[in-house]
């Protein structure tokens with residue numbers, strides 16, 4: 001029996017060179033934008049910030065830049081950005097950059113219109129569990145990496161540093177109203193970041209394919225994203241100059257973002273959030289990669305048919321394998337992909353993580369991101385989650 005809710009309200013303009021449509025689109029949702037970018041200076045160095053401001057001006061919109069966002073964005077900067085938007089009278093918010101800048105833009109857009117702290121609205125952990133009284137200001141997303149899919153979903157990931165909590169949340173008003181996905185903007189992303197962000201998109205698709213929340217469209221898009229990333233990510237990590245290959249990865253990332261809207265990630269993402277809440281210097285994609293092999297090996301016995309599908313999508317000749325080995329072909333292909341993109345050297349210990357912290361991380365994953373455990377193909381208690389962390393430890 002098929003039952004589902006299809007809701008995907010974001011207008012997506014996709015294609016190499018499409019950023020210029022920011023200058024002409026009739027769908028700009030306001031007259032004065034808060035333009036949210038990272039603190040690192042890369043949006044200025046590549047000229048993207050100036051270009052976006054010029055295009056907005058062409059389209060009759062003013063813009064004010066907020067450039068304080070760090071990787072794994074924090075509460076303090078959400079409050080600062082919202083205060084600036086209010087003082088300046090901004091009527092929409094643009095996130096330009098990687099997932100951190102776009103997620104921060106979404107959180108800022110919510111806090112321009114709502115009182116209190118962003119954390120008052122978090123539904124888990126130490127969050128205040130309030131429901132926002134008002135919708136967020138309209139959000140525009142312009143990604144410069146191929147990975148998070150946040151341009152095609154309502155999700156916002158913000159970290160509360162004092163309590164080591166990194167929670168994903170969103171509502172209908174935090175879907176971008178407009179996303180411009182121009183793969184040319186990803187040409188400047190270095191190989192290792194390309195590899196890590198590409199694997200984030202890969203896992204969004206894989207998890208959406210395994211989730212209890214899956215539906216026909218998310219299945220189709222997950223298949224497409226897994227297949228494209230398996231083919232093109234190793235190629236782009238080797239040589240990042242091909243706009244054709246970069247375009248395939250951008251589409252895979254956006255497709256996997258739609259999967260996150262129509263289906264959902266599962267507890268693999270809960271476990272990664274715990275890791276990077278305690279160790280914010282661990283890139284999200286790196287954390288996922290380090291956890292992935294023992295995590296998906298554990299799940300294989302509960303969803304063997306879906307695992308066989310995923311191996312097919314990755315291009316494995318599953319039919320040539322003995323029947324008892326077929327469900328595990330996905331984990332084998334995953335290990336090979338990680339090696340092919342040069343991420344097989346990632347280790348918890350290189351980031352200063354200690355082995356005796358695994359039970360703490362497991363408990364944090366369940367307390368802060370417990371909702372995704374309910375969508376995971378099997379129940380996972382604290383002991384199982386701890387064992388997977390321990391198996392991933394190197």
Ligand SMILES: [Zn+2]
Nearest residue numbers: 148200204284
């Ligand atoms: Zn992710």
